[in-house]
Amino acid sequence: MNNKDLTRLADVVLGEAVVALMSSEDDISADGVARQLRAMNGGETNPERRAAIALALGEVQSEF
Template sequence: MQRSKSERLVDIVLGDAVITMLDSGDDIGAVRLIGVLKSMTKIEQNAERLEAIMMAIHEVEATLPQVNSSRDAAILAFNAEPAPDNGRKH
């Protein structure tokens, strides 16, 4: 199947975001990916790329399970990084 120009651009901006995370040594995860994409919207000047970034954010958010806990909701809302899971129960 042939992908549209906008679908290819979404793939490109997702790749750019992943490369940004790898370059900075960040863990790769959906919540962090959304954060990187949101930060990209603040500096993007090209209207087509900005639209693709927004589409990418919506695609990644759609893959997340429903946000049930307030902690996860806060992470998404405030573009924060989740704390590492050290396996300890509090």
């Protein structure tokens, strides 16, 4: 997977994390998104999605 595809997939998983927080009526915060991404990573078996989750988590942690 090239870097552009990984970045796009990271954006997708970040969106999925936010949607999951919204559907559970949780507050949307950097901590909440990071927690959701970690939870998603724990159950993920696809190595490309795991890499994208790690990238998204790194972006959230570095920005906030």
